[in-house]
Amino acid sequence: MTTPIRLGIAGLGTVGAGVVKIVQRHAAMIEARAGRAVDITAVSARSRDKDRGVRLSAYAWEDDPVALARRDDIDVLVELMGGTDGPAKAATEAALDTGKDVVTANKAMLAVHGQHLAAMAEDTGRTIRFEAAVAGGIPIVKSLTEGLAGNDVRRVMGVMNGTCNYILTRMENERLPYEEVFEDARKLGYLEADPNLDVGGIDAGHKLSLLAAIAFGTKVNFPAVELEGIGNITTGDIEQAADMGFRVKLLGVAQMTGRGLEQRMSPCLVPAQSPLGQLENATNMVVVEGDAVGQVVLRGAGAGEGPTASAVMSDVIDIARGIRVAPFGQPASQLADAVAANSSTPAPYYMRLSLADKPGALAKVATTLGEAGISIDRMRQYGHMATTAPVLIVTHKTGRSALKDAVAKIEGLDVVKGPIVSLRIEDV
Amino acid sequence: MTTPIRLGIAGLGTVGAGVVKIVQRHAAMIEARAGRAVDITAVSARSRDKDRGVRLSAYAWEDDPVALARRDDIDVLVELMGGTDGPAKAATEAALDTGKDVVTANKAMLAVHGQHLAAMAEDTGRTIRFEAAVAGGIPIVKSLTEGLAGNDVRRVMGVMNGTCNYILTRMENERLPYEEVFEDARKLGYLEADPNLDVGGIDAGHKLSLLAAIAFGTKVNFPAVELEGIGNITTGDIEQAADMGFRVKLLGVAQMTGRGLEQRMSPCLVPAQSPLGQLENATNMVVVEGDAVGQVVLRGAGAGEGPTASAVMSDVIDIARGIRVAPFGQPASQLADAVAANSSTPAPYYMRLSLADKPGALAKVATTLGEAGISIDRMRQYGHMATTAPVLIVTHKTGRSALKDAVAKIEGLDVVKGPIVSLRIEDV
Numbered sequence: 001m002t003t004p005i006r007l008g009i010a011g012l013g014t015v016g017a018g019v020v021k022i023v024q025r026h027a028a029m030i031e032a033r034a035g036r037a038v039d040i041t042a043v044s045a046r047s048r049d050k051d052r053g054v055r056l057s058a059y060a061w062e063d064d065p066v067a068l069a070r071r072d073d074i075d076v077l078v079e080l081m082g083g084t085d086g087p088a089k090a091a092t093e094a095a096l097d098t099g100k101d102v103v104t105a106n107k108a109m110l111a112v113h114g115q116h117l118a119a120m121a122e123d124t125g126r127t128i129r130f131e132a133a134v135a136g137g138i139p140i141v142k143s144l145t146e147g148l149a150g151n152d153v154r155r156v157m158g159v160m161n162g163t164c165n166y167i168l169t170r171m172e173n174e175r176l177p178y179e180e181v182f183e184d185a186r187k188l189g190y191l192e193a194d195p196n197l198d199v200g201g202i203d204a205g206h207k208l209s210l211l212a213a214i215a216f217g218t219k220v221n222f223p224a225v226e227l228e229g230i231g232n233i234t235t236g237d238i239e240q241a242a243d244m245g246f247r248v249k250l251l252g253v254a255q256m257t258g259r260g261l262e263q264r265m266s267p268c269l270v271p272a273q274s275p276l277g278q279l280e281n282a283t284n285m286v287v288v289e290g291d292a293v294g295q296v297v298l299r300g301a302g303a304g305e306g307p308t309a310s311a312v313m314s315d316v317i318d319i320a321r322g323i324r325v326a327p328f329g330q331p332a333s334q335l336a337d338a339v340a341a342n343s344s345t346p347a348p349y350y351m352r353l354s355l356a357d358k359p360g361a362l363a364k365v366a367t368t369l370g371e372a373g374i375s376i377d378r379m380r381q382y383g384h385m386a387t388t389a390p391v392l393i394v395t396h397k398t399g400r401s402a403l404k405d406a407v408a409k410i411e412g413l414d415v416v417k418g419p420i421v422s423l424r425i426e427d428v
Numbered sequence: 429m430t431t432p433i434r435l436g437i438a439g440l441g442t443v444g445a446g447v448v449k450i451v452q453r454h455a456a457m458i459e460a461r462a463g464r465a466v467d468i469t470a471v472s473a474r475s476r477d478k479d480r481g482v483r484l485s486a487y488a489w490e491d492d493p494v495a496l497a498r499r500d501d502i503d504v505l506v507e508l509m510g511g512t513d514g515p516a517k518a519a520t521e522a523a524l525d526t527g528k529d530v531v532t533a534n535k536a537m538l539a540v541h542g543q544h545l546a547a548m549a550e551d552t553g554r555t556i557r558f559e560a561a562v563a564g565g566i567p568i569v570k571s572l573t574e575g576l577a578g579n580d581v582r583r584v585m586g587v588m589n590g591t592c593n594y595i596l597t598r599m600e601n602e603r604l605p606y607e608e609v610f611e612d613a614r615k616l617g618y619l620e621a622d623p624n625l626d627v628g629g630i631d632a633g634h635k636l637s638l639l640a641a642i643a644f645g646t647k648v649n650f651p652a653v654e655l656e657g658i659g660n661i662t663t664g665d666i667e668q669a670a671d672m673g674f675r676v677k678l679l680g681v682a683q684m685t686g687r688g689l690e691q692r693m694s695p696c697l698v699p700a701q702s703p704l705g706q707l708e709n710a711t712n713m714v715v716v717e718g719d720a721v722g723q724v725v726l727r728g729a730g731a732g733e734g735p736t737a738s739a740v741m742s743d744v745i746d747i748a749r750g751i752r753v754a755p756f757g758q759p760a761s762q763l764a765d766a767v768a769a770n771s772s773t774p775a776p777y778y779m780r781l782s783l784a785d786k787p788g789a790l791a792k793v794a795t796t797l798g799e800a801g802i803s804i805d806r807m808r809q810y811g812h813m814a815t816t817a818p819v820l821i822v823t824h825k826t827g828r829s830a831l832k833d834a835v836a837k838i839e840g841l842d843v844v845k846g847p848i849v850s851l852r853i854e855d856v
Contacts, residue, residue: 018720022578026578029580029645030577032762033577033645033757033758034577137576137720137721138724139567139570139571139574139576142567142570142571142574142575143567143570143571146567146574146742146746147567147570147571147742148738148742149462149742149745149746150454150737150742152454152457217457217460217461275703275706278706290738291734292446292450292565292738292741293565293728293734293735293739294565294729294732294734294735295729296565296726296727296728297726297727298724298725298726298727299703299724299725299726300721300722300723300725301723304722306719306720306721306722307721309578309720310576310579310718310720311578311721312578313577313579313720314574314578316578317574317577318577321753323753325749325751329461330463334460
């Protein structure tokens, strides 16, 4: 029998406690699968006294996660503290520096420092695995890195922030305004301390940038992700989308084009009958399109103790089995620069605007669109509410920059009141 | 740079040609991901002269796949001939015997000889990988073996025969009888030479038995799979199911119970709004339920050149990367005997029968069910067609053996005409 593999767990929040529970509850099963025992040697967290519902007395305690990472009686650092920099990064570097592998759920750290950390792992002959960082329990990192490795990936898409999908689903099903559902989500603890990480699309954008690096063999380039949150979506938008056979999703799309790498995380309209369109509540979904495999869809819980701990354990068992794939699927030194596309692939767009009750108002809007070279697929004007009428427009395929210019011009028209909402209609 | 890994491909049908195409087209991409070049050294097939749309002249030719497997200039045998025994098994054994790894798409061979071959691979320090054997391009074998390895798996379900799902979908959408769609499927080349492999559930049962072995750490036990085909399903069943919010799917279910391992491949009713219920045409779907991860759903093309070759290549790249997981996720010698459950988990059932136009006929059926301890959830009697009336019954949860007994008794009633169709309603 080979020797046990020894874990040091930094961070004992929900996920950390979940990992401890699995290791304790399923020791025999894990040993059978990994071919060796998986032991926890030491743990670290902010407060030693907090009751986490798990026995920790058998493990050494470290107040300092960096000291934990440097211990010579651990083989793998399991980093579950979170945070882009600070202790998470310091502990990860210390672990690699002292010859350990790292398993982490930290998308923010990897989105910003992924290339640096992958290169460092390579230099030390170790790896960093991060299944839990993207879409919770869904084995998407492994599927993309290994299971679909024979494919030239064309596009990766996903709904990867459960909180946003929960908000949009409740807005739709209960016809509640954004602000009200947002407040509920906050009370239920679904939102990050900085809610903009969720509703602004940042958290999901981090995840998308990691998948894009694997899919396209490029260095992680989170700053190039075009980010747009869900804060401007109204129940009216959701209802109108439904009328036209669409649903509104905070959708991430990464695709390699002749113009460079496109990465977008933004509210989009997707066909209601598509797998993405049918996704409800906090569930996550990732869609991979490869030249050989066609479209593969993975769906599951994107967060929570069990699902995230499941993902952490799959990385731990991989490492115990001796599987040590490079973080982004190939050596960090070989990853290409991710040149961001300066424009996104043309698509139809949905637009919502408020029109003043004046003769010729609609004509002015239509003319402005026409002058911008944007043709109209469908248009609906609804009855006037006081002095304005809601108008919905679906354009034919157009570039985002042309659309942005047209939107700015239309917003400048005296017959248009307030800002225009424009949503991309993604062909999924 | 490490040395190239050398493939010998036995079988150059659709999938074999697809693998050759990927190796040729994406040599640089694969080398970057695998960390070494993937070369084809030799190939074997029944006819050397056939035009397969790929260049083969650079590869050595073997008429005999066993000779191919024994060549000392190959590292991996890629077995794509198919067939439970014969050349496929002989070549696989020859490859293992001479120290090669094996990648295969052959579900029939593994369902019958999986334990023997896995043990043989273990003895020789090699592995057999078979991502392509189950659900085509969907990376379900990897997900179950590695990506969800931290889970005590509760249930694995799947629609894993695209032809059956194609037939059922067309019967539903076009209201065509089974026989007519079956003939179309045959003309389109969707059916195996022995169509019963498809419509009898055997092919899908092979796949289920492989997933069950991985999920539950048991020896493959295909003979224990309870098999039932789709040949008795009528458009009436499909329409009635739809009326009640269900769709009919050839569904495989494997679950470990206190009574042993349950493996079923049979037409079932599933909620129309569930991911399985929404599955259309030839697409496959596998659902895994784990204690930590909850429910994970994978969906994609279950057959065809590209998807199946994609799965083969993921195994090849794994082996090139040095990933050598045991075929069923743990040493063959450690796999437990798969003790088949002598009864299946209770479930509600749908029943369709033809009732004679006689007073008290329905009462006799209801009484017989009651005497068998089966209570009725819903019952519908339709208008009489000539001398009989269709009756649909949905029972409350009951065991399959109790239901079978009751069905036999009801079929014996003089007021009941012809056989009764009974379909399990699976809680997905």
